Amino acid sequence: MLSNSQAHDRGVSIGAGLLFGAGATALGVLAPTRPLGGTALYTVAALVAGALSSRASTAIRSPSASTANTTLTLIGVAAAVVFPALVAASGLGYFEWTPLSAGLGLAVGGLFVVYGVVGLADSIRGQAV
Amino acid sequence: MTELFSGATSARRTFAGLVAISGVGLAVFTTLERPFVGVGIYAVALVGAISVQWVTEMPVFDERDEAIAGDAARWTLTVLGWTSAGVFPALTVAWGLGAFEWRPWSAAIAVFVASLYAVYGLFVIALQRRR
Numbered sequence: 001m002l003s004n005s006q007a008h009d010r011g012v013s014i015g016a017g018l019l020f021g022a023g024a025t026a027l028g029v030l031a032p033t034r035p036l037g038g039t040a041l042y043t044v045a046a047l048v049a050g051a052l053s054s055r056a057s058t059a060i061r062s063p064s065a066s067t068a069n070t071t072l073t074l075i076g077v078a079a080a081v082v083f084p085a086l087v088a089a090s091g092l093g094y095f096e097w098t099p100l101s102a103g104l105g106l107a108v109g110g111l112f113v114v115y116g117v118v119g120l121a122d123s124i125r126g127q128a129v
Numbered sequence: 130m131t132e133l134f135s136g137a138t139s140a141r142r143t144f145a146g147l148v149a150i151s152g153v154g155l156a157v158f159t160t161l162e163r164p165f166v167g168v169g170i171y172a173v174a175l176v177g178a179i180s181v182q183w184v185t186e187m188p189v190f191d192e193r194d195e196a197i198a199g200d201a202a203r204w205t206l207t208v209l210g211w212t213s214a215g216v217f218p219a220l221t222v223a224w225g226l227g228a229f230e231w232r233p234w235s236a237a238i239a240v241f242v243a244s245l246y247a248v249y250g251l252f253v254i255a256l257q258r259r260r
Contacts, residue, residue, distance in 0.1 A: 010257070014253075014254075014257070017250065017253070021246075021247075021250055024214075024243065024246070027217070027218060027221060028239075028243055031221045031224075034225075035221045035222065035224050035225030036222065036225040036226075038221060039218045039221050039222050039225070042218050043218065046214065064203070064253075064256075065196070065199030065200055065202065065203045066199060066256070067249065067252045067253050067256055068199065068202035068203040068205070068206045068249070069198055069199045069202040069203075070252050070256070071202070071206065071245070071248050071249040071252050072202045072205065072206070074248060075245065075248065080175075083155065084155060084167075084168050084171050084172070087155060087159045087164045087167050087168050087171075088164060088165070088168045090159075090164050091164030091165050091168070097159075098233065099232060099233035099234040099237070100233040100234065100236070100237045101237070102234055102237075103232075103233060103234030103235065103236070103237030103238050103241075104237045104238075104240075104241050105156075105159075106234065106237075106238065107237065107238040107241035107242065108241065109152070109156055111205070111209065111245070112152065114205050114208070114209065115201055115202065115205045116145075116149065118201040118204045118205055118208075119197060119198060119201035120145075122197045122200055122201050122204075123194075123197050
């Protein structure tokens, strides 16, 4: 069972997360037509969310390891199936790489390069100690 | 005991190396327009990585590896999140001022980052509910 202050902290950090998400969505939706207005909305939402979450305890503020791991596992498994299939399809002439799909591939690749490097650094540090 | 541990360690290294080769091989040979070579390397390296776990007598990964993977995932999302929170609004401002032009590939990266954190947010909500 959570204590009252923990429940309050959790509510505050969820509220801050949702506010930040709303700001980021506004940025994405408004960017094509009103880039400066979208960025202004985003900045206000991000600042308020940051101020809110700094009032919650640090234990709840940082992303939890298991949630982060679940997210990366889901995206990793999806990418491990989709991208080889796209490469094979392009070889057979059923698919053409566009800048958009290549950009997506680049983003996924970069994400797992970062993950791999961080994991490697972590395990080397663990063995040294 | 030390012999067992070094066995699991080398198995882990082989596994990690093969997974890295599969991804890099797929990316490199796709860029070089040799799709079947890329997919071939990818498939062989992944099958090799999986069979490392089969042929090794002892468990290859333990709780400590799980902890490291979780820690690495947390750091990855934190660092990428802070970077994106600064870079993408700055690019949008630069675009509004005419100093930057969105290309399909840069827009695709932005869309991917947004989807990544949408997935993460959904997992946060789902996992908090379960507790």
